[in-house]
Amino acid sequence: MTDTLPVPATTALPPAAPPPARPSATRWIVLAVALLAAGGAWLGWSAQQRLQQLESELVKRQEQSQDEAKEARLLAKQAQDNARDAVAKSALLETRLAEVTLQRGQLDDLVKTMSRSRDETLLVDVEANLRVAVRQATLTGSAEPLVSALQNADERLLRAQQPRLEPVRRAIAKDLDRLKSTRVADLSILAVRMDEAVRMVDDLPLLSEPSQHSDTANALAAAAASSPARASARKAAKSAANAASQAASSPDADPAWSDRVLDWSQKAGQTVWQEARSLVRLTRITQPEGMLIAPDQAFFLRENLKLRLLNARLGLLSRQTATANADIQSAQLAIKRYFDVQSRRTQALQRLLADIASQSPQTQLPRPDDTLAALATLSGGR
Secondary structure: OOOOOOOOHHHHOOOOOOOOOOHHHHHHHHHHHHHHHHHHHHHHHHHHHHHHHHHHHHHHHHHHHHHHHHHHHHHHHHHHHHHHHHHHHHHHHHHHHHHHHHHHHHHHHHHHHHHHHHHHHHHHHHHHHHHHHHHHHHHHOOOHHHHHHHHHHHHHHHHHOOHHHHHHHHHHHHHHHHHHHOOOOOHHHHHHHHHHHHHHHHHOOEOOOHHHOHHHHHHHHHHHHHOHHHHHHHHHHHHHHHHHHHHHHOOOOOHHHHHHHHHHHHHHHHHHHHHHHHHOOOOOOOOHHHHOOOHHHHHHHHHHHHHHHHHHHHHHHOOOHHHHHHHHHHHHHHHHHHEOOOOHHHHHHHHHHHHHHHHHHHHOOOOOHHHHHHHHHHHHOO
16 A cells, blocks of 8 residues: 655646757766766765775874884883893992992002001011010120120111101111120120139138248238247347357458358247247237137138128029129128238139129129110101
8 A cells, every 4th residue: 555645736837848959068067967977976986995995004104103012111120120120239239339339439548457466567577576575685695696686677677668756776787786786795604713712712821820820920020020029029120130240250260160150040040030929919800790700600601701792603604794793792791801901812702702793793784775765766657
């Protein structure tokens, strides 16, 4: 069933007469419209093709941009990881750099300390060698170890070539000059002389026993020359000599008899003089305690004096000069108090002890005090 549209009323009019047709113009119009339609179709088709190309190109570019975005994200992640690693490495490098800087500072300080302590080590070594040399010189009694140590120290300081060490070299030169100019006594010779002094003690005459020694008897005889007995003996000898001379001067005297009388008178005078000397003896006593020594005490006195001299000898060998001198002085006082100082043996022993006492201070070697003081000053001023 079809719907019928109402026909308007105008359709009932008869059609108008068409104008006369122009076939050429219409044809051209139709042709133009056809051409326009074909051109529009072609333009539409080309536009469609171009649009499709653009869409495909956009799709490709979108896919490429997505790939690039993925790659960019991946690269960004890698860059982030690299940045994180770089930050970690930078922190590690900063830590290492700080450690290297600290180690460099410590190394610089160590180098400075070593360069500064090289001279100090040299000074300490020189001081130790000098002290060892002083001990060796004290034990051996020779200045050779000390001189050698000072010369060695001077050579080492010269090789160091440090201006601050010049005071030490000057002190070493001063100590060397003092050592070379010091006269050192030989301890072995002094010990032998002390042994000789000990041996001489047994031959010393005591004040209480002067008759046992001829030199003491001669001294006492000289002291007794001023006595009245000596004067009377001289008068008797003089009178005998005068009588002999008068008898020889008489004109009837025999020359041989006069000579015999003269000889007899001289012999008689000498006999009288000797008897007088043996009977009279004068002694000046300056030490009364020396005359009070009993014969049984003389042995202990001599042994005590020997022990005193042996102690002095031991003091010399052990470099104790003060103790040795004190023992020698004590022995000298004992000799003056108990023994005959007029005896040649006593005088010889006194001269020997005085000589030993004068030489005993020369057994002490001078210490290198100037050098040790210079070393202490430099070590303290480090």
